[in-house]
Amino acid sequence: MRLPNKLFSFEESTLANLPVILQLLESGPMPVLDLYHGVEASFGGVDEFLDTMECLYALGAVEINDERQVIAHVGPTVV
Template structure:
């Protein structure tokens, strides 16, 4: 996973794609649906995986396993 450093600017990393992923997750979507929704922003499916990994680690999204869809976690 690329993180911002001397070689890579913020806009070249998965961190810059997180707002776009969260924007389309108003309803549960599969990873392919997310990719098609914001495909122009992403450099490919690998960037989506990195962004989803970050969001999952932060507790912002969860997987609905029986449906294979991703949804935002509710804020308490």
């Protein structure tokens, strides 16, 4: 995960990508692959996407349903 510091600006950090994913999930739960394809243009690659997803999961902003294999926005967050 890239955090803002002397080397990386906020726009280059993982934190800047959080709203991109949350905005897409506002419309409802979706499969991981569909979510990735929806935000692919905003990310530098799948590793950056996964870093952002891990961060959102750790913050409790998204939940993953193993049975249906979808990701859902949990609700209002401070992100």
